[in-house]
Structures are given as C-alpha cells and as structure tokens.
Amino acid sequence: GNDTLPLVNIQGDILVGMKKQKELFVFFHINNATAFKSVLKTYAATNITSISTLLSAPSAQPLAFVNLAFSQAGMTALGVTDDIGDSVFTAGQFSDASALGDDTSNWESAFQGTNIDGVFLIGSDEDTITAQYQADLETKLGDAWTVVYNLTSSVRPDDEAGHEHFGYLDGISNPTITGFGDALPGQSVVDPGIILANRTGDPVSSRPSWALDGSFLVFRKLKQLVPEFNKWTLDNAIQNSAGNLTTEEGATLLGARMFGRWKSGAPIDLSPDADNSTLGTDPELNNNFNYIHTGSDLTTDESRCPFSAHVRKTNPRDLEAQGLLTDLNHAIRAGTPYGPEVTDAESSSNTTQTDRGLAFVEYQSVISNGFRTQQLIWANNANFPFNKSESIGLDPVIGQGTRITYGLSETNYSESYSVTQFVVSNGGEYFFSPSITALVETFAA
Numbered sequence: 342g343n344d345t346l347p348l349v350n351i352q353g354d355i356l357v358g359m360k361k362q363k364e365l366f367v368f369f370h371i372n373n374a375t376a377f378k379s380v381l382k383t384y385a386a387t388n389i390t391s392i393s394t395l396l397s398a399p400s401a402q403p404l405a406f407v408n409l410a411f412s413q414a415g416m417t418a419l420g421v422t423d424d425i426g427d428s429v430f431t432a433g434q435f436s437d438a439s440a441l442g443d444d445t446s447n448w449e450s451a452f453q454g455t456n457i458d459g460v461f462l463i464g465s466d467e468d469t470i471t472a473q474y475q476a477d478l479e480t481k482l483g484d485a486w487t488v489v490y491n492l493t494s495s496v497r498p499d500d501e502a503g504h505e506h507f508g509y510l511d512g513i514s515n516p517t518i519t520g521f522g523d524a525l526p527g528q529s530v531v532d533p534g535i536i537l538a539n540r541t542g543d544p545v546s547s548r549p550s551w552a553l554d555g556s557f558l559v560f561r562k563l564k565q566l567v568p569e570f571n572k573w574t575l576d577n578a579i580q581n582s583a584g585n586l587t588t589e590e591g592a593t594l595l596g597a598r599m600f601g602r603w604k605s606g607a608p609i610d611l612s613p614d615a616d617n618s619t620l621g622t623d624p625e626l627n628n629n630f631n632y633i634h635t636g637s638d639l640t641t642d643e644s645r646c647p648f649s650a651h652v653r654k655t656n657p658r659d660l661e662a663q664g665l666l667t668d669l670n671h672a673i674r675a676g677t678p679y680g681p682e683v684t685d686a687e688s689s690s691n692t693t694q695t696d697r698g699l700a701f702v703e704y705q706s707v708i709s710n711g712f713r714t715q716q717l718i719w720a721n722n723a724n725f726p727f728n729k730s731e732s733i734g735l736d737p738v739i740g741q742g743t744r745i746t747y748g749l750s751e752t753n754y755s756e757s758y759s760v761t762q763f764v765v766s767n768g769g770e771y772f773f774s775p776s777i778t779a780l781v782e783t784f785a786a
C-alpha cells in the first residue's frame with residue numbers, strides 16, 4: 342500500500358496528534374442545517390488543520406489547531422445520507438454501551454442518546470486561546486448550533502508531562518502507516534487503509550468516494566480513580582522471587598505488571614525487575630520488544646510480562662509476530678488527560694473528590710476492528726490472548742465485566758486478583774473525521 346497521501350487534505354489529529362499543551366473538546370448539536378453548512382463551507386476551507394500544517398514550521402502555524410468530526414446523527418442532520426459502511430458508527434456509542442461493559446448510569450447525560458452531532462477538537466498551548474476559538478465559533482454559528490458539552494484536557498505539569506493520571510508515560514506506541522515517514526524500532530507499520538477510509542488495505546470496499554482519507558474517531562471520557570489505584574497497589578503489593586522488596590517497591594512492581602510498562606515508559610518485557618528511565622524515554626528503545634525471548638515458553642512464561650497486562654492485551658505483539666493475528670486491529674491513539682492533579686486531601690483519604698481521567702481518542706478505518714476489538718474482544722475477555730495455557734483474566738486497567746485478573750504475581754501466575762475498577766467510562770460517541778475537501782464539498786454542500 343504505497344498510496345501518496347495528500348497531507349494538506351487529511352485532518353492532522355489522525356496521524357500526528359495535536360501535540361499541544363491544551364485540548365478543548367466542543368460537543369455540539371446542529372439546530373439549523375442550512376445555516377450550519379453555510380458557515381462550515383468557509384470555515385472548513387481555512388481553519389481545519391491538516392497534517393501538513395501540523396508538521397509545518399511553528400512560525401507558519403495558527404495559534405490553535407482545529408479538527409472537526411461528525412456522528413451519524415450529525416451526518417443525517419446535514420443530509421449526508423450515503424451509507425459509510427460502519428454499522429457500529431451508524432448506531433452510535435450509546436447503543437453500544439452495554440456491549441462495551443459500560444454502566445450507562447455513569448455516562449455524562451450529554452452522551453446518553455444520539456443528541457451529539459459533532460465535535461470540534463481545538464488544540465493550543467493556552468486555555469485562553471482555545472476558549473477564544475470556541476467563542477469565535479459561537480459568534481459565527483449563532484443559533485445554528487448548541488454546544489452540548491465541553492471537556493478541557495491538558496498535558497500534566499512538569500515531570501508528569503506526557504504521563505496519564507496514574508503516572509505512566511502514554512502515547513509511546515502507535516502504529517504508523519506505509520508511506521508516512523520512517524518507523525521507529527518496534528513500531529507497527531500498517532496499510533494506510535487500516536486508519537484511512539478508502540485507502541489501500543481498507544477492509545470495507547463499499548464506501549462513498551467522499552469518505553477517502555477520513556477516519557473514525559472513537560471518543561471516550563474515561564474517569565480515573567487515582568488515589569484508589571494507589572491504595573489498591575499498596576494493599577496488594579507483590580514480591581519478587583528474591584523476596585527483598587519493600588511494600589512501596591512491591592506496589593510499584595504490581596502497577597508496572599498491570600500496565601506492562603513502568604511509569605517512565607520502560608517496557609517490563611525489556612526491564613522486568615526495575616524501572617529504567619533512559620529506556621523509558623528513548624524512542625529508539627522504548628517500543629522495541631515483542632514478548633518473545635529465546636528459551637522462554639510463550640504459552641506459560643509471564644516472568645517478564647503478564648498476559649493480562651494492559652499493553653499486551655491491547656497489542657499482543659507475540660501473537661502478531663507468530664502470524665496468529667494480522668495487523669487489522671491496530672488504531673492510532675491521541676488521547677490527553679483531563680482534570681486537575683490529585684490533592685493532598687484526596688491522597689490522604691484515598692478517595693477521588695474531583696473528576697479527572699483520560700479524554701480518550703482513537704482513530705481507525707473500522708471501529709469493530711480497532712477500538713472495539715481492543716476493548717470488547719480483548720480487554721474484557723478473560724481468555725485473551727489466546728494460545729496461552731495459564732489463566733489470564735481481564736485487562737486490570739480497562740477491562741469491564743468480572744474484574745478477575747491473573748499473572749500479576751511474579752512468583753505465582755495462577756494467583757487471582759479481584760481488581761477494583763479504577764477506570765470508569767463516562768460515555769462518549771463514535772465520530773467520522775472527514776477529509777477537508779469532504780467537509781467543504783459534501784458536508785457543507
């Protein structure tokens with residue numbers, strides 16, 4: 342799949358991410374399609390940020406980056422009635438909630454139902470600038486729309502920059518697509534059509550032509566119970582085979598085995614006994630592993646990494662290296678943390694008092710192959726990864742259902758852990774992020 346990609350025409354967040362300090366999500370409902378379209382026509386042509394702009398010199402860049410995606414309800418409202426070929430998208434995320442294992446009583450009311458027609462993603466280094474961009478949209482769109490819900494996310498401060506709220510470096514492992522730059526060691530390279538609609542490798546062949554270079558954006562507001570997570574890892578602190586860890590060290594090891602990476606980002610598959618921040622932060626090193634080691638039995642050996650670890654559940658590299666899985670299930674993540682830092686009062690009471698978590702964003706050409714396989718078929722499935730002869734259990738970070746997990750102990754893989762649910766879905770929506778020409782010529786037409 343060596344397609345020549347028109348980088349000026351593809352929304353930037355899809356392949357590159359906003360790479361800004363702040364990201365504002367503006368979820369909206371369309372009240373007047375005709376008025377909305379007339380604004381969209383000029384706005385999209387000049388203000389929607391492409392990959393080219395994201396990669397251009399900072400002096401050539403606008404103060405804020407803007408991307409735009411529509412739900413099925415929004416497409417219908419705009420009269421875009423072609424079947425885009427993704428039944429999960431068409432039904433909307435609310436109707437998928439119970440299949441995903443969500444408790445919809447935890448959903449933000451804005452996401453309950455199909456009231457959200459679209460979302461603007463506004464990225465910049467200052468909250469004041471993202472707010473100005475929203476105000477500008479409000480002025481231009483007037484009564485044509487209603488903002489239903491806002492979520493502000495931001496990079497965490499100082500040394501925590503790039504880390505999600507539990508403290509682990511995020512955004513390390515994403516696939517890249519053929520023809521878009523060089524791959525880093527260990528990085529998956531997939532056909533463009535795994536991420537972009539109508540490109541080489543898109544498993545769906547019947548989409549409308551305007552879908553070319555668009556991508557499905559899965560949005561989820563995932564609340565994280567950080568003090569509770571910290572308490573649980575301390576209460577369940579594990580030992581290494583030498584038996585010489587303090588409780589703190591045992592809690593740190595347990596957390597690393599739940600994620601498959603240490604807080605620095607270092608993969609436990611490469612550094613099973615201790616964190617190594619040089620390994621964690623070096624892009625030439627921190628993704629170069631596949632769980633396969635000479636002399637180790639892939640069906641039973643969890644000495645380095647549990648089969649249930651979050652990164653192993655959501656990207657079972659050994660299965661792919663063995664040819665037991667194709668690369669169909671890769672997707673590109675572009676989420677950012679929302680909410681304030683944990684306060685002393687929250688730490689000392691081990692109780693979350695203020696909402697914080699992950700504004701989860703993931704792009705793929707087929708939602709059922711990407712996000713939905715990772716969450717539902719893998720994380721929530723006690724028997725995945727297959728071809729193992731140990732009990733596995735759920736992904737201890739994001740698995741939903743009966744949260745029993747095995748393999749966390751380094752000395753007894755069959756010990757079972759009943760893991761508190763630290764990540765609570767507050768709902769979300771499935772969107773399509775079209776090419777810029779599709780926004781102008783189809784969505785605004």
Ligand code: HEM
Binds near residue numbers: 506602701
């Ligand atoms: C990787 C945290 C939700 C899919 C990671 C990493 C962290 C992390 C720390 C390692 C960094 C990296 O490899 O880039 C979280 C947290 C979540 C969350 C705190 C919830 C609040 C999800 C969800 C999915 C997902 C809902 C999909 C259903 C992945 C994938 C990887 C990953 C595919 C890369 C695995 C690899 O290639 O090795 N996550 N995640 N995550 N996560 Fe999550």
